[in-house]
Amino acid sequence: MAALVFKPNAENLQPIKTLMMSSTGFPFSKLESSEIHIDIAQYDPAAYLTLMFNFSATDLRPLDILSEGVPSSGVQPGIRMVQVQGSRGFLFSTSVGPPSFPSSQLFINCGLFPEEFSIVVTLKVTSIPPKKNEYIFTLIEEKSDNVLVGLRYSMNKLHFLFWSKDVFNGWQSRVTFRGITLADNRWHTLIMAVSGQSFSLTIDCNMSLDVVVSAPFPASLNTYGSRFYIGSRKRLKGAFSGLLRQLVLLPGSDATPRICPSSNPKLAVLSIPTVLQELPVKPESNEVLVTYPYEADMKVNLGVRPPCTKAENAQFWFDASRRGLYLCDGLQWISMLEAKKRLDYVEEYQNLITTSETMGLETFVIPKVGLFMATANRKTQPGSAIYKWTDGKFEPYQYITTYQAQAWRYFTIGKKIFLAVANFEQNENSQELSVIYKWNPKKQKFFVYQRIATHSARDWESFQIGGEAFLVVANHRQGDNHNINSIIYKWNSRTALFEINQTIPTSGAYDWEFFTIGPYSFLVVANTFNGTSTKIHSHIYIWLSGMFRLFQSILTFGAADWEVFHIGDRIFLAVANSHSYDPRTLLHNSYSINSTIYELNITAQMFVKFQDILTFSALDWEFFSVGEDSFLVVANSFDGVSFSVNSVIYRWQGYEGFVAVHSLPTFGCRDWEAFNTTAGSYLIYSSAKEPISKVLKLKTY
Ligand SMILES: [Ca+2]
Ligand SMILES: [Ca+2]
Ligand SMILES: [Ca+2]
Incomplete structure (x- = not known):
């Protein structure tokens, strides 16, 4: 039985459709990252082919930076899950290092940053003082600490940074979108699409802002030895103070037509971590209730078991005597902290x-x-x-x-x-x-x-x-x-x-x-x-x-x-x-x-x-x-x-x-x-x- 490891990308997704159906198969001689080499000379009609394929992201599928950077449970020191205005996001503590991971985790097939891409971000920032900048994410070359790619915002601007190698050892280019207010204590979804010299920004599925610059985004930005930092520039200074709900890189295309128009444009979704999608109470009842500890801008009750009816829906009750936190689902109190039970x-x-x-x-x-x-x-x-x-x-x-x-x-x-x-x-x-x-x-x-x-x-x-x-x-x-x-x-x-x-x-x-x-x-x-x-x-x-x-x-x-x-x-x-x-x-x-x-x-x-x-x-x-x-x-x-x-x-x-x-x-x-x-x-x-x-x-x- 020939086992074939298959790394799909946009071109070879097609073979899955045909090969999966055949019960006899082909021995192969060589396998490369994105190609299947079938050795016809060794073709044996009796061979049985099992086709398996890689679950890693294809080149044209969204690369979810946020999901990659936080554990799937959402629970990790320095990361808190917070629910505000009905939606969850992550809050990063500045005392613990920012979430980061090697870029090779995302760019599996080759170490190049895509030439054309879009970045989708959903965030909520309470406020930001004048002249201060906060980083949404950066891609940093470890040995030089250069920012290869980065996104940061200030009171009324959004800056996209990238490394151009054309001059000397390279220099940092900056594309600025002006007249933008992100820090208004509301959820916003930004889509920034990059193609050559053209940079466009769409906020909450509104009209896009377009900027054309003389220095294009590099056609082959090598990401070897670099790391993604979420909500920081690898330093305390400029750390992101808001809630981050979505951070996705979509290689090859503009994500705008994929997610806009949207019934909820401030929270339009391309890809968000599963733990942020969950409703407070998981509806599948034949499974064990999976609950995640998280915070919310909702009322917390104290004292002896308060009533839990429709009126108390989505309220919390902290039972000090049992050290239990419960959520009212409109009918009964659901325990939210089960981690300590054995x-x-x-x-x-x-x-x-x-x-x-x-x-x-x-x-x-x-x-x-x-x-x-x-x-x-x-x-x-x-x-x-x-x-x-x-x-x-x-x-x-x-x-x-x-x-x-x-x-x-x-x-x-x-x-x-x-x-x-x-x-x-x-x-x-x-x-x-x-x-x-x-x-x-x-x-x-x-x-x-x-x-x-x-x-x-x-x-x-x-x-x-x-x-x-x-x-x-x-x-x-x-x-x-x-x-x-x-x-x-x-x-x-x-x-x-x-x-x-x-x-x-x-x-x-x-x-x-x-x-x-x-x-x-x-x-x-x-x-x-x-x-x-x-x-x-x-x-x-x-x-x-x-x-x-x-x-x-x-x-x-x-x-x-x-x-x-x-x-x-x-x-x-x-x-x-x-x-x-x-x-x-x-x-x-x-x-x-x-x-x-x-x-x-x-x-x-x-x-x-x-x-x-x-x-x-x-x-x-x-x-x-x-x-x-x-x-x-x-x-x-x-x-x-x-x-x-x-x-x-x-x-x-x-x-x-x-x-x-x-x-x-x-x-x-x-x-x-x-x-x-x-x-x-x-x-x-x-x-x-x-x-x-x-x-x-x-x-x-
Ligand atoms: Ca069954
Ligand atoms: Ca069973
Ligand atoms: Ca059963």
């Missing part, structure tokens, strides 16, 4: 007697209504249940007739709230339909919205790409045939219905998981059985040119679940292997087998094995975090003899990988979910073998 042990919290055995669980928050959980129950009547978290426990809220329901998926499209159920069996009229329900805010219940023909559906996954909403169903089998199509549906906003968008052949599909890496979107399917063996490939697909295409195949053993998670900058993908069955190699016990955690290898551009963990017919992995610690819990369902097997919580221990820390007796364990309330963090698991689900409380210290 998991001590888990405690049985609620024994939830269900109407029948339960497959999948889905917890979700309906804004301003509360925390809910949908259970996929085996029996048709009263069907599957929706529970509401009331007075600290789940109480039945609504029953919905389902047909051997396997999983629920909660999702929203704009303000519309939906729940989709995967029905495994036919209804009374011998129809196989899975159903999307819509929340009726007046009646405060879910009602049937759209029925979709499915084949022994196991799972629904919902996701968005480029603002469009999609659903994908895992069709497990049709009659005895497991090798059938699973289907991706796309929301048609005109008809307000989901329509077929793409079909993907699957083998006993059990689970879909969607994830993104940088600008790329992925779907991974768990293939369980192809009619003869469970030892088959599960596939990862990547979205390219409007459809999903094969990205990587991984050998799995009755795969039942994929779980994607991040630890720091690292990206992992864990598979739950449920059963090893192959007529050619009968194992002694085919249920106690390894489940595997894969990690994205940035250089190879593929997922590679990180750790094997012995599991017992694993059906689910759930990732969660407590404070700064990361955990995985596995649903062990069967050891070949009994359904009474322990499920295990593993703790991330860096170099050691995941280490077992808690063994939890479970019976036919099918699914785990982690959720948070203001009172703490919880886990719940369902049993496919008895009508009891258990809520466990995570005790912290």
Whole structure:
């Protein structure tokens, strides 16, 4: 198998589209930074080509200087995240050195600063004294301390500085835009476009100011041995005192037509760090609530738990006795500082007697209504249940007739709230339909919205790409045939219905998981059985040119679940292997087998094995975090003899990988979910073998 590392740029993005589709490939002899050399002489029609590509920025993609210079969490000494007028920016402390990084991190393919480019900045500055200058950023040659490129402003001017090499050893050129007021305590977005002798500045998507100078921007400005300094000129003097929200270099073109006109021109976006994009309360409710400590120009309450209603929305409460900071989301206080908590042990919290055995669980928050959980129950009547978290426990809220329901998926499209159920069996009229329900805010219940023909559906996954909403169903089998199509549906906003968008052949599909890496979107399917063996490939697909295409195949053993998670900058993908069955190699016990955690290898551009963990017919992995610690819990369902097997919580221990820390007796364990309330963090698991689900409380210290 020839592995091809592919460094895309504008010209060779095209080959991805064609090469990704071919299953036979070409050996290559030589690979250079932006070229693929294919050795036709060695062409072997039987060779299998795996095409991987580099996630680094292409030459024509925005180079996000701010994202490069601050950690993705936004948390670092000397950097504070501040929210003002509804938007977040970074405030840099002058006592700690300014954020900086080597320019080679951005200019990967060659060390030259682009000849034509634009720079996009969003900032907010309270005020600046007359005659004072503050630097937004500089690119400084380390050995000489020369400013190769820089941007600074004063009370009514903006100066762009660059190094011209034409004269002697070079000299600094300065282009000045006059009559500009940036320091007025408001957000502003500047776009400065540079092309030869022409420099244009657009502020808040207004008319541009154009300046033509005699000394053009250099055609080949070498950035070797230089560093980007954000908000400074590598000195205390002239340090940036405002909030910085966006700082992007767009090589090759003027960013103005990309982001203007804008509905919010003062905050027009080309690219901003993810942490600044987040709403104070993350809306995805089936994930552990990720919160970042940040400051805001909002009211902070003190004292005993104040009320949290619509009126207090977005206000803070500092609980001095517990040293906790909470944010009111209009309904309840959400803890904002969880970093200090450590998991001590888990405690049985609620024994939830269900109407029948339960497959999948889905917890979700309906804004301003509360925390809910949908259970996929085996029996048709009263069907599957929706529970509401009331007075600290789940109480039945609504029953919905389902047909051997396997999983629920909660999702929203704009303000519309939906729940989709995967029905495994036919209804009374011998129809196989899975159903999307819509929340009726007046009646405060879910009602049937759209029925979709499915084949022994196991799972629904919902996701968005480029603002469009999609659903994908895992069709497990049709009659005895497991090798059938699973289907991706796309929301048609005109008809307000989901329509077929793409079909993907699957083998006993059990689970879909969607994830993104940088600008790329992925779907991974768990293939369980192809009619003869469970030892088959599960596939990862990547979205390219409007459809999903094969990205990587991984050998799995009755795969039942994929779980994607991040630890720091690292990206992992864990598979739950449920059963090893192959007529050619009968194992002694085919249920106690390894489940595997894969990690994205940035250089190879593929997922590679990180750790094997012995599991017992694993059906689910759930990732969660407590404070700064990361955990995985596995649903062990069967050891070949009994359904009474322990499920295990593993703790991330860096170099050691995941280490077992808690063994939890479970019976036919099918699914785990982690959720948070203001009172703490919880886990719940369902049993496919008895009508009891258990809520466990995570005790912290
Ligand atoms: Ca799934
Ligand atoms: Ca999972
Ligand atoms: Ca789960």
